[in-house]
Amino acid sequence: MGNPILVEITRGNRVESVHRGAVAISDAQGNVLFALGDIERPVYPRSALKPIQALPLVESGAADAFNLGDPEIALACASHSGEPMHTNRVAAWLERIGLQEADLACGAHAVRYEPVREEMIRRGEEPTRIHNNCSGKHAGFLTLARHWGIATSGYEHITHPVQQAVAKTLGELAGIPEDLPWGIDGCTAPNFALPLAAFARALARLAAPQTLPPARASAAGRIIQAMTGHPELVAGTGRACTTLMRAGRGRVAVKTGAEAAYAAIVPEHGLGIALKIDDGGGRAAETTIAFLLDRMGLLDHDQVAEIVNPMVLNTRDAHVGERRPAAALREAPLPWLSNRTAAQ
């Protein structure tokens, strides 16, 4: 019982800690081509849901109506590090739609990118809601409400048309007609729980425009183009999502989520990948997604080796252990790499 161990951390010649989890790779028809662990239990994708949360913004015509560029679309899908390239763009975007920081429903938190964080401390600057890593997603929600000419206040509530549009879009993509269970995310927006198999299928549909109505197909393509064209806006300096998309050179869009979710969209194969580490350990989610995409031949290996199999260093920078894919992950046959039938 329980999901398999996907990643292990060693110290000396022993395994010190292990991370269990589940992975699903699906096509747009819902065929699961690869599975590890329980892919039917609903999980919260958290921020890995953002590419789908951004879909109504583009599909509705709101993005075009406000002349949003790919950078804004990328930010709508981002968990950004609070660097000036992120916060300046979100601030300008809010201005463009006639709104301001106080209209964002997300809370303030310290920025993730250490040099900016330290500079703000030196200057005595407090973080604002624009520094929230989800501020681009929220700017997207607000843009949609403005486009529809409806109240922006309360846009973060499950009953607001913006969130209802997200729920409907996700349900359609995932092939789940009934209402999805939901919880409140770190940024106050609803986040919807669904099985990894269904989430992977939803991601695959973004990768397979021929399975979508024209407006949605076009929006999906725009989102993938924006994310892969601006990897630094989707996360930030030194972050895994940014490194992985750079190493993929446009072949894959990826998005992490809190509590160790990860999503990937692979247009050339028409596939979606969804994973969740049981314990919320983000380090293991990064190693798992990097390993899988690397094994699928989608990445420049040298750029991601440090994510697949990083050294554990101590405070004197001595190499004292490593993080690595565990046997269940390492030895799982990826179907398009062997002559076996699908692992599922």
Added chain:
Amino acid sequence: MGNPILVEITRGNRVESVHRGAVAISDAQGNVLFALGDIERPVYPRSALKPIQALPLVESGAADAFNLGDPEIALACASHSGEPMHTNRVAAWLERIGLQEADLACGAHAVRYEPVREEMIRRGEEPTRIHNNCSGKHAGFLTLARHWGIATSGYEHITHPVQQAVAKTLGELAGIPEDLPWGIDGCTAPNFALPLAAFARALARLAAPQTLPPARASAAGRIIQAMTGHPELVAGTGRACTTLMRAGRGRVAVKTGAEAAYAAIVPEHGLGIALKIDDGGGRAAETTIAFLLDRMGLLDHDQVAEIVNPMVLNTRDAHVGERRPAAALREAPLPWLSNRTAAQ
């Protein structure tokens, strides 16, 4: 297969993440009175080993020879937060033994206590090795080498008499005659792997002075007195170890370790408690040890309720979920709370 789920994190009305782990409670004779999960697989206690790593310092007479007080003994057992109460004392201690920061083998890292960290950034101060959370342990190692009149350089190597004394002491307390496997800790000192059952037994022997030779019994008592008498020096402001020892009012000494180890010494019952969360998630280690000690009636419940069962708040401080002991932990019979025979 696999250890039981000890702690779960919820969001909305669903479990979002889970942490598996193992716990052993033993007496000094090695009778396991309570066990969850695999307690025979060797694990690294990491900093939870510090009370035992400090034993040779006191038992040898080195602490008395250099007139160390309880604050220094507490710091030798500490993973401190880098507050002035910690760093000033370690600096003065090094001076007292005629050494300086450069003699510490641990590396520098940013201090954990946020107000001090920010103040250092504002002043442009870089952390030194004295700010390393293990600097007290290292000052203790150096004091022992000085007392023995041997080279202090290289004191962090497994072959140095100081580390050999630690290894011998741990092996004796744990009842393991053969050499223990070891790895290098974050601070460059060796850390020894042993089964949770054996580690719990070693901790229990500190709690049962009648089972020890007089010099060791006295040293163990001194260490427990120093830790429980100075909870703020063993960790720091707002930290779990500090809160738990305050809530225990001298009845229990506790020590956390990296990658989610925890140790507790319960003198009134002559028991030791050792636990390790499989995935290294420290939040789950804190909830597990707090729950167990609280259930054993050793803590002022109100002071630890926030560690046993904290709310998960979002960036707007809304209550979006909780962290709680899972069924395997919640429903496990603690032998001295029921009429059942020992769970083991």
